Amino acid sequence: MVGPEEIAAVASIWSGIPVQQLTADERMLLIGLDEMLKKRVIGQDEAVAAISRAVKRSRVGLKDLDRPIAAMIFCGPTGVGKTELTKALAACYFGSDSTGIRYNGIKDSTILDTRHERIPVYLKMLCKEDAMLRLDMSEYMERHTVSKLIGSPPGYVGYEEGGMLTEAIRRRPFTLLLLDEIEKAHPDIFNILLQLFEDGHLTDSQGRRVSFKNALVVMTSNVGSSAIAKGRRGSIGFLLENDESSSYAGMKALVMEELKAYFRPELLNRIDEVVVFRTLEKLQMLEIVNLMLQEVNARLVSLGISLEVSESIKDLICQQGYDQTYGARPLRRAVTAIVEDPLSEALLAGNYSPGETAVIDLDALGNPIVTSRSDRNISLSDTASIF
Known part of the structure; x- marks a missing residue:
């Protein structure tokens, strides 16, 4: 006999969104998520805790239902684990069997053969890491590149193909979206992000409304690296305290000042959490x-x-x-x-x-x-x- 649980499971497979009710396997996964991530990302406990909290809030039903799972910005020097943490979360949770997202009994990313020429670019990008869509924002430094995200206007080349971002999320809503080196993006890109963070959706060039309510958005940035370097050298008085938590809070305050000088206030106000990565010892x-x-x-x-x-x-x-x-x-x-x-x-x-x-x-x-x-x-x- 087919019951509500079976129907919910089939709906989850078709939609690519986890069932609302937590399974026993997913509960155990969420409880141990911090430790799993710390095994792969070394020396960034605050960042691991922040991204784990966002996922847990979403799955227990405490997040704002009209917004993405979370919108976060990772700040810190190069090579300290900002991108690696997003990859680890995608592998541990967003692409995990425990979330219940399966297609024909196997994980979605294993079905798509990225060598096939007919597979769209945006699906190939999703296959590179389980349920992670990575966009290098250095490729979006010009104004016209906005159309690559949401699609070309009617009458222009590529109109029927849709946008790289909107099509990828439309086909797989439960996704970790990584916007790498966000400070390099054109200012018009930030206008799109404002709507995404506040309303939880974007409208593509064909007028289709694409929901981002089941996506976790992470932006990485090197803005604030100089403040972190100063804190490490002990050139700022309150960073010399023995209390490590006070030292981290002071360093984060310096990074926030640099972010305020670089990004527009309306964008920073829509970011759920700014996570500062430490310099590695x-x-x-x-x-x-x-x-x-x-x-x-x-x-x-x-x-x-x-x-x-x-x-x-x-x-x-x-x-x-x-x-x-x-x-x-x-x-x-x-x-x-x-x-x-x-x-x-x-x-x-x-x-x-x-x-x-x-x-x-x-x-x-x-x-x-x-x-x-x-x-x-x-x-x-x-x-x-x-x-």
Whole structure:
């Protein structure tokens, strides 16, 4: 017999919006959402807490029903995790099986083959990360680029295709919308955002009303980076206090002053929360290195080979990859040069076979060296790192 729950489940599949009533799996997911995000985004507990609160408010029914789930702006230097946090939330929640959004028994993003030429660009963008639509606002610096978001006016090229933003949300309403480097957008873009944040919808060029009530909007910005850098150096008196929460509040106040000088007041008033990201320290960099090495190990395990990395190699990666100005981005290059390149040479030389462990350490001259050890049996499903 078909009951209300079954009907709601089918409606959820067709609409792409979670059922209003929380399932047991989703409750557990929401309760542990903070910890899940902290495992992927290092050293940004305040930011993780802020974005988790927004999702929880929405799912328990306390958010304004006429507005998006939340409109947030992430401020901070480059390479500190602003974009990574949105990707982590998209993977952990918006693209999670626990939300109940499934199509023919599998997740939506796995159905769409982005290599197919007939799949529209906006759907390909959604496939790159589970339920995340990312727009690089440096591509919207000119006035005419507004039409790319909501569609070209009647009589112009591309009118029938619709807008990249409105079409993507219309087809998948339950989405995390990332507007990367929002300060680079043309001022006319902000006029569109004002309506989106206040009314929870946009009208495309064909007159169709597109709802954003089930979308979470995150904007990232480098505005305020100088204030954060000053706070880190201790050049501002109240940032020298031992109370870390007071220090963070003072730094956020400085960032808000820079935001007020850059963005229009009516836009800032419609933003639910401004989240300030901290500058990463060396200890946090070591945790990020471990995450990157786990990714390398997972790729090796698919070949039946495990990875073991010495502490001296990790220290060398942190030494070469730590940059206060660019955050964690140089770490990726350091991992490539110190770990992946020597591994590639060893694999091409045919020195490894399934079941062996690749051990990376420093030789007497301080250069990375790869050796093998065959004392561990590896299965293809094993993705655990040995550190």
